Amino acid sequence: MTTLLEVKNxxxxxxxxxxxxxxxxxxxxxxxxxSIIGPSGAGKSTLLRCINRMIDASSGDIIFxxxxxxxxxxxxxxxxxRKIGMIFQHYNLVNRLSVIENTLHGRLxxxxxxxxxxxxxxxxxxxxxxxxxxxxxxEDQLYxxxxxxxxxxxxxxxxxxxxxQNPKLLLCDEPIASLDPNSSKVIMxxxxxxxxxxxxxxxxxxxxxxxxxxxxxxxxxxxxxxxxFNGTSQNITxxxxxxxxxxxxxxxxxxxxxxxxx
Amino acid sequence: xxxxxxxxxxxxxxxxxxIIGAATVVSIIITEFSMAKGFTSVPxxxxxxxxxxxxTKDSLTKLPDILIKLKETLLISxxxxxxxxxxxxxxxxLGSNTTRVNAFFGGFSRGIAVLFRNIDVSxxxxxxxxxxxxxxxxxxxxxxxxxxxxxxxxxxxxxxEVSSSSVEALQATGASYLTIISQSVIPSTIPQMISWVLFMxxxxxxxxxxxxxxxxxxxxxxxxxxxxxxxxxxxxxVVITIIISILCIEYISNxxxxxxx
Numbered sequence: 001m002t003t004l005l006e007v008k009n010x011x012x013x014x015x016x017x018x019x020x021x022x023x024x025x026x027x028x029x030x031x032x033x034x035s036i037i038g039p040s041g042a043g044k045s046t047l048l049r050c051i052n053r054m055i056d057a058s059s060g061d062i063i064f065x066x067x068x069x070x071x072x073x074x075x076x077x078x079x080x081x082r083k084i085g086m087i088f089q090h091y092n093l094v095n096r097l098s099v100i101e102n103t104l105h106g107r108l109x110x111x112x113x114x115x116x117x118x119x120x121x122x123x124x125x126x127x128x129x130x131x132x133x134x135x136x137x138x139e140d141q142l143y144x145x146x147x148x149x150x151x152x153x154x155x156x157x158x159x160x161x162x163x164x165q166n167p168k169l170l171l172c173d174e175p176i177a178s179l180d181p182n183s184s185k186v187i188m189x190x191x192x193x194x195x196x197x198x199x200x201x202x203x204x205x206x207x208x209x210x211x212x213x214x215x216x217x218x219x220x221x222x223x224x225x226x227x228x229f230n231g232t233s234q235n236i237t238x239x240x241x242x243x244x245x246x247x248x249x250x251x252x253x254x255x256x257x258x259x260x261x262x
Numbered sequence: 263x264x265x266x267x268x269x270x271x272x273x274x275x276x277x278x279x280x281i282i283g284a285a286t287v288v289s290i291i292i293t294e295f296s297m298a299k300g301f302t303s304v305p306x307x308x309x310x311x312x313x314x315x316x317x318t319k320d321s322l323t324k325l326p327d328i329l330i331k332l333k334e335t336l337l338i339s340x341x342x343x344x345x346x347x348x349x350x351x352x353x354x355x356l357g358s359n360t361t362r363v364n365a366f367f368g369g370f371s372r373g374i375a376v377l378f379r380n381i382d383v384s385x386x387x388x389x390x391x392x393x394x395x396x397x398x399x400x401x402x403x404x405x406x407x408x409x410x411x412x413x414x415x416x417x418x419x420x421x422x423e424v425s426s427s428s429v430e431a432l433q434a435t436g437a438s439y440l441t442i443i444s445q446s447v448i449p450s451t452i453p454q455m456i457s458w459v460l461f462m463x464x465x466x467x468x469x470x471x472x473x474x475x476x477x478x479x480x481x482x483x484x485x486x487x488x489x490x491x492x493x494x495x496x497x498x499x500v501v502i503t504i505i506i507s508i509l510c511i512e513y514i515s516n517x518x519x520x521x522x523x
Contacts, residue, residue, distance in 0.1 A: 054434060081436035094450050108445060109436030116441030118392055157429075213333035 001029040004169060004201050005051065010060030012225075020046045021031055021225045024060070030168075033195045035212035035233075036061045038222035039245050046207040047208075048171050052084045053077060064170055082109030085162025085200075089174035091154040093161075095147040099138060099197065103129040104158050106164035123202050125164070132160045136190060152183025159190060163200075170194065172204040176211070184208075190213050209241055209252075270439075272480075291309035300505055306510075309496060317499035324496050325503075332503050338398055339466040343413075346401035350410050354417030360426040361447055371414070378411030385467045387476040395459045396478035405466050416458045417451070425450040436452050453522045460515035 012021040015115045020107040021041045028034050036044050046152035049055040051062060051067060062069040067080055074089030085106070093102045104121050111120070121129075133139060136156040141149060146157060153234045155175060162170055170190065192215050212219055221244035225254045229240050246251060290297065294353040355361050362368035373460040386404035394400040428446040437445070474482025481504060 052434060056428065063279065078436035078438070081434060084434070086431065086434035088427070088431060090427055092424075092427040094428045094446050096453070097449055105437075105445060106435055107430060108432060108441050109439075113438045113440050116438055117444040119445055122318075125389070161435070 001031060003169060004030045004032075004065060004194050005203070006061075006063040007047075007051070008061040008063070010047075010050055010057045010062065012043075012050060012055065012057045021050070021224055024225075024227055025115055026220055026227060026230055028169075028201055028203060030201055031195065031199050033074045033192065033215060033217045034204070034206050035202065035216040035218075036220045036222055037209060037212050037244060040207075040226075043225040044222055047174050048141050048173050048203065048205055051171060052081050052086065054086075078109060082165050083104055083168045084244050085167035085170045087155070087158045087170060087172040088176045088230055091151075093146045093154060096145060097159075098143050098145055098246050099133065099149070099157050100126070100129050101135060103160040103164055106161040109165065120195070121248070129160070132163050133157075136160055137186075150183070152186055155160065155183070155187050156190065157177045159187070159194075163194065163198075167200060170200055170202045170204075172202065174205050174207065178209055184211070191215070237256050264358060271488055273414045293491065314494045315498045317502065319496040319498045321493075323489075325499065326457045328481070328496075328503055331484045332507060333483045334398060334475060335401075335470045335482070335509060336467060338402050338480065339405060339470045340463055342402050343409050343459060343466050346406050346409035346457070347413055347462070350413035350417050351437065353401070353414045354421055355443060355447070357414065358418045358421040360422050360429050361443065373416070375411050375414035375418070378407050379415055380411070381407070383408035383473055384476060387473045391477055398479040399520055400477040401470060401473045401479050404477070405469060408469070409462050409466060412460060413462055420451045420454045421447060424454065456522060457519050460518060463516060464508065464511055467504075467511060475503075 007024055007026050010021060010024040011019070013019045024047060030084060036047065038044055050057040051064070051069070057070070059069075064080060065083060065141060067076070069077070069080060072080060094105070101119075104119075104125060104203055105120060107125050108116050127247075130139070130142065133142060136159060138153060138156055138160070139240055146154060149157065158175075171189070175185050177189070179187065190205065191202055195198050204216075206210075213236065216233050219229065219231065219233050219236055221226060221240065223244055228244055229236065242248065243250070289295075298512060356367045357361060357371035357375060359368070383404050383438060386407050387400060390400045390403050393401065425447045429442055432442045432446050470480055471482040471485065474480030474484075475486050476482070481500065485497055485500040485504075488494075488500065
C-alpha cells in the first residue's frame with residue numbers, strides 16, 4: 001500500500017518556551033486506521049491540526065498525497081483541505097441550520113466564492129447528502145434543526161459533512177469524548193466501516209485506550225509533545241501504555257479491564 | 263487553611279463595605295447634600311406633579327402636532343439604528359478574532375468601535391451641532407455614531423461566542439472566506455444581532471428625546487418648548503405619548519425576539 005501521509009520532524013511551539021510538539025515523525029498508509037493516544041495536553045489536538053494547517057507548525061514538513069503541505073499557497077491549501085475531512089469533539093455544526101444544510105457545507109470547498117456565498121448546491125449533491133445521511137441512519141432527521149439532535153446524532157452529521165467532501169483522509173479530534181458509551185460505539189463502528197469499506201484513511205485522537213485497541217490498525221502514543229510509541233495494536237503491551245501515560249503499573253482504570261492486552 | 267480563606271473573604275467584604283460607606287459620606291459632605299431635605303422634597307414633587315403635570319382637554323388640540331414630531335423621532339431612531347447595524351456588522355467581521363482578516367484590521371476596527379462607543383450620544387449631538395446646525399440630521403448622526411460603536415462591540419462578542427466552532431469546521435473543508443461568512447457566521451449569529459438592533463432601537467428612542475432637546479429637533483424640542491413656556495399640561499401630554507410609543511416598540515421587539523430566537 002502507498003503512503004498517504006508523511007509527517008517529518010514536525011515541531012510546534014506557542015510563544016517562546018511552550019513546546020507543544022517536538023520532532024514528530026510518522027507516516028500513515030492508505031486505508032489505515034490510526035489512533036493517537038496520550039494524556040490531556042500531550043499535543044494530540046495540535047498534532048492533528050498541524051496536518052491540515054488549521055495550526056501552522058513551527059518547523060518540519062508534512063507530505064499529504066504527494067503535496068508538501070507547508071509549501072502550498074492559500075489556493076492550493078484549500079484544495080488539499082477538501083481532500084481531508086475533519087471531525088470535532090463538539091461537532092462544530094451551525095446549530096440553527098438543518099441536518100442536510102450542515103451536511104452540504106462539506107461541498108463548499110468545491111465551489112466558486114459566488115456559489116458558496118449563495119449556497120447553491122446541485123441536485124446531485126443534495127441526493128448524495130441524503131444518501132450519506134441514510135447510511136449513517138439519519139434519514140428521518142434530514143430537515144430537523146441540528147440543535148434538536150442528540151450528541152450522537154450531531155456527531156453523525158459531522159461525519160456526513162466530512163464524507164461528502166469525498167476525502168482521502170479523515171482527521172477525528174476526540175470524536176467520542178462527549179458521548180455516552182452507546183453513541184460512542186455507533187460512531188466508532190461508522191468510522192471503522194468508513195475505513196474498511198470506503199477505503200478512506202482515518203486518523204483519530206482518543207482518550208479511551210480500550211477503544212483505540214479495539215478499532216485501530218496502529219497506535220501512536222504521544223506524551224509531552226513526543227511520540228513514545230508507534231506500532232500495531234496487537235503488539236502494544238501494558239507497560240507501553242503506562243509509558244504513554246507516564247503512570248505506574250496498576251494505576252490506570254484500563255488495567256482492570258485490559259484483559260486482551262499484552 | 264480553609265478557615266483562613268473564609269475569614270479573609272469576610273474581612274474583604276467588610277473593607278469594601280466601609281470604603282463604599284466612606285465614599286458616600288465624603289460626597290455628601292463635599293456637595294452639601296442634605297439627606298433629610300432630599301427625601302422630604304419627594305412628596306412635594308409628587309404634589310406638584312399631580313396639581314400641574316397632567317394633560318387637560320385644551321392640550322389635546324396640540325396632539326396632532328405632537329404626533330408628527332413623535333413620528334419623525336421614531337423614524338430617525340429606527341433609520342439611524344438599522345444603518346448603524348449594517349456598518350457595525352462589517353466592522354464586527356473585521357474586528358472579531360474568529361473572522362478577522364489580519365491583526366492590523368482587527369485592531370483598527372476594534373479601536374474605531376471603542377472610540378465611538380465611549381463618546382456619549384449627547385456629546386455627539388453637541389459636537390455635530392456645529393457642523394449640521396439645528397436640524398434632524400444632527401440628531402440622526404448623533405444616534406448613528408453612538409449606536410455604531412455599541413453594536414460593533416456587541417456583534418464582535420456574538421460572533422466570537424456563537425460561530426467560532428463552525429467557522430473552524432468550514433475552514434477545514436477548504437471553503438473560502440466569504441463563503442464561511444455567509445454560510446456559517448451569518449446564519450448562526452443573525453437572531454442575536456437582530457435582537458441587539460431591536461434593543462438599540464428602544465434605547466435610541468429614549469436617547470432621541472434627549473438628543474432632540476439638545477439639537478432643537480424632534481419630540482425632545484417639542485417637550486422643551488412647552489415646558490419652558492410653562493405649558494405643563496401639554497408637556498405632560500408629550501411625556502405620555504413618548505411612554506406609550508416606547509411601550510409599543512418594546513412589545514413589538516419582544517414579540518419579534520420570541521419568534522426568531
